[in-house]
Amino acid sequence: ITSDQLVAAVDAYKYTLTVYGHEQLPATTAEAVGDGEFQERPDSLLLLLARSCPGLNALMVRECISTATILLIATSAQNLRHLYVNRAQVRLGCDWPRSPDWTDEFYGWLQSTAESIEATEQEVSRILDHPYWHLLSEEQFQMASLTRHVAV
Numbered sequence: 001i002t003s004d005q006l007v008a009a010v011d012a013y014k015y016t017l018t019v020y021g022h023e024q025l026p027a028t029t030a031e032a033v034g035d036g037e038f039q040e041r042p043d044s045l046l047l048l049l050a051r052s053c054p055g056l057n058a059l060m061v062r063e064c065i066s067t068a069t070i071l072l073i074a075t076s077a078q079n080l081r082h083l084y085v086n087r088a089q090v091r092l093g094c095d096w097p098r099s100p101d102w103t104d105e106f107y108g109w110l111q112s113t114a115e116s117i118e119a120t121e122q123e124v125s126r127i128l129d130h131p132y133w134h135l136l137s138e139e140q141f142q143m144a145s146l147t148r149h150v151a152v
Contacts, residue, residue, distance in 0.1 A: 006045045010052045017053040019149045021060025021084065025142060038095045043069040050077035058082035058149035061089075062141070068094035068114035070135075074127040081128060084144045087135035092117065 009017065042063045050056060050073045057079055061070075070085060094114040098107050113119045117135065125133040136144060 003042075003045055006042070006049060010049055014052050014054075016055065017049075018055045019058045019146050020049060020053075020056065021058070021146050022062050023060060023145060025062060025086065025138060038066075041065060041091075043096070047072050047076060050080065054078045056080055058084075058146055060084040060144065060146055062086050064089040064091055066091045066093060066095055066114065067117065067120040068096050068110055070120055071110055071113060071123060071127075072096070074124045081130065082149060083124065083128060083133070084141065084146075085135050086138060086141040087117075088138050088141075090117070090135055 009020065043065050046059075046061060046063075046065060047069060050059065056077050059073065059077070059080060059082070061073075061084065065085070067090060070083075070090070074080065074083065092115065094111045096110070102110070113123050121134050125131060
């Protein structure tokens, strides 16, 4: 995913986009991508998508993102109900700079929750009202499909 592609998708479809994602695993491994700097990862672009597209219902993320980004997407996407994330590409922790819009309580919650996969899964499950939500193994991710979310 490139920043130009994602920004173009947001600009063109912000009011009509309901499903977004890439279903195949990335060509690079988690080891190659997982240590990337925050600015090199798509975290902020995916959050832009989640915030800008009010109709977004299903999102599939195969790229390396942090647990904090997963939490921010879940709290920011108004109508998101289906979030598919490849666990092998998840980086633990919060490397987001603090936003002036965030309260001390929210930023503390984000930092502490993002330190644990289990806590992240519990919070996303609660936010999305999806009791059994969890990050997907590579095998589960490969079997997942966005096709069922696309209106015919």
